[in-house]
Amino acid sequence: MNREVDLLVTTSPQIHHPDSTAKIMWTVVICLVPAGIWGVFLFGGKALLVIISSIVSALVTEFIIAKLLKRFTVLDGSAFLTGLLVGYNMPPGVPLYIPAIASIFAIAVVKWTFGGLGANWMNPALAGRVFVFFSWTGSMTNWRVPRFLTTHVDGVTMASPLGFIKAGLYDFTGTSPGPIAFLKAGGYPLSALDQSVTNWINTSVLNPLGASLKGGYVDLFLGIVPGCIGEVSALLLLLGTVYLFIKKIITWEIPVSYLFVFGLLIWIFGGLRFNNGLFTGDVMFNFFTGGLILGVFYMATDMVTSPLTTKGKLIFGAGAGFMTFLIRVYGSFPEGVSLAIIFMNIFVPLINKYTKPVRFGVSPRGGGK
Amino acid sequence: MRRLKTFPKGGVHPPGNKHLTSGKAIINAAIPSISRIPLQQHIGSPAECLINPGENVKEGMLIGRSTGFISAQIHSSIPGVVKEVRDIYLANGFKSKGVVIEMEGEFDTLGKRQEKNNWEKLSAEELLNIIADRGIVGMGGATFPTHVKYKIPKHAKVEAFVVNGTECEPYLTADHRLMLEKTEEIMEGARIVDKILNPEKIYIAIEANKLDAIEVMQKAVSLLNKHAEVVPLEIKYPQGDEKQLLKAIINREVPSGGLPIDIGAVVSNVGTIFAIYEAVVMGKPLIERIVTVTGGAIKNPQNLKVRIGTPIGDLIEECGGFSEMPVKVVAGGPMMGFAIYELEAPVTKGTSGVIALTKKEVKSNNQTPCLNCGRCITVCPMGLNPTLLFKEIDHMDYDSAMEEGLMDCKECGCCAFMCPAHIPLVHGMKLGKYMAKKKKEKG
Ligand code: SF4
């Protein structure tokens, strides 16, 4: 046997978990793809151009900056993911330079001025979106009518459900049972699909159990509503989420605490704006509108910009849930997910400082003698 | 089956790959024609060399005398002539003075029937002396001199003695085979330790991936005339670490900077117990050990009984050589073992395995910046913040790192195993400890 072998000498451990940075990033990308396909199908080819514009801008920006710093980082998937998320957070009809600018801002300013991957303290995609939102608010709130709605004509726009409610509640003095009823009363359209699926669920599942589902939720869940390209289909986003959980790429803490606090507050106080009492808020409606699912599972959980420990993640999620509630119900923006997450990003260093892991053999909890 | 015990915080599940050798009985490796025996095979000060080049040595003859309080005796593993006394590179990358012996002459014990010593009439003190004299050290890899460990401070009382058959490192099956094949010997060894330590309870800890070993040990446990039980444990790395093991079994935490005896416990590896049996009952010094030779790149993986000082390359040859070119050859387990750079490195008392790993098994990847994912924190069994420690060490801020518990890090490797950014966290910890110590010495 030849004993002159060329061996790699490294410090232990000598084996590694199969995950790597690139693998994680690309897996998230793959989990997002179905929701994007749905968005393009719903809103037409323009939506695809928006996504392409944001991704290409993100990649080119990343490539140039990394090149200047003599690094090569395009393949780690992080810039692609940022570009994809920027695209998903754009209204389908937005002029193509807006996603491009959002991506360039995200990569060049938010990510690289702090040193690139891992060093940024704010989610780049969200920061990019918020930046263009305040610069081009008109274009950024210009929603196309999705396929399946009777009023669907290519290129025609309408209000988003949350925008519609916000506007309608402005000088509202009557009472309404809740957001869905409010939309219906205002003549907001539902798809035929919603009616048939709702009927089917009622007759074959819920009615025998003595319950029933009102029309409108199916549209929200499937994503037959105007909104940003990638945020509308809760169903497909959740499908990707399941895979991320199985692969342990995201952990439960942030989604659970986020949804719990947000849902709880909506349930308690959400009915007040419709001039109903406490504990009448419509939690389901609020979960499936305004990009909450995309924000909770794909952006609040961003590793780089969320806390390290379980406790820290719970605080972060709860804070984001609280802020989303505040902005959505009392603020002047109909949704608020992006701003809430960005707001909480700011507190991550502080949260990390005060949520240290419990050391072995130091805590009195250890049961040592 | 009742719920398996384990430690509550951290830990990882690397692929076990024990099936490669778990069904293979221990076989004797060929006696090496040249044995290179380092004088430092243990934690503590090196043994003092007692012989000169040209002298004849016998099998099992004392060639290095223990020096200082923490040290161990070194014996010749083969009969022969001392060729040289020189520096030898060890698997861990350090050098030690060592004795090179070329085989020659008679084997005194090999193949001969041995009389069993009647140790029952010996006192604890005398038994300890035998253990010290025969050069017994912790065989799980830590190589702490056993007679020092068993010298219990006056004020302390041993409540629990744990025989550690966990073998939580992936690939390794040496302890597993030992439990199956030398069950009674291990029990007798445990009785010897029982006499020395006089613990209230004896536990035999085995991970649940060795059901056959759990069964045979359970049957034999009545040989211990004391309250003794076999504790099956959840399969999780580092289940076999003393601190994690004691947390799992007696639910006490060894205090930071402390020893198991601080919580009334002593832990010894089954390999050590077997060596104690051989030393006390058979009068044999520690000159051989069981080594699992395995890995995806080994043609015919085996559990071998190997003389100390045998070149690692000999063992690989004995197992049919490489089936494909390995990227790494590891001495010890894959989580805490050392990657060697030449196959001439000798087997020492702590070499529990020789693992030739393929590219597919190693899964190395490019290092990227830290993602702040927190996985290293989640898996650290010591409750440390490896990413923070790494950054502090990187900035040469050793004081902060010490405050954050750097010295509690036992280099188990969980953090670096999980890190998606492939940051060499354990390397950082080792460097940090070294630098912090150096800084302290400077004052
Ligand atoms: S090597 Fe040290 S820091 Fe890393 S997991 Fe083990 S004890 Fe924790």
Ligand code: SF4
């Ligand atoms: S596991 Fe690696 S990437 Fe994740 S926080 Fe720790 S050091 Fe950073």
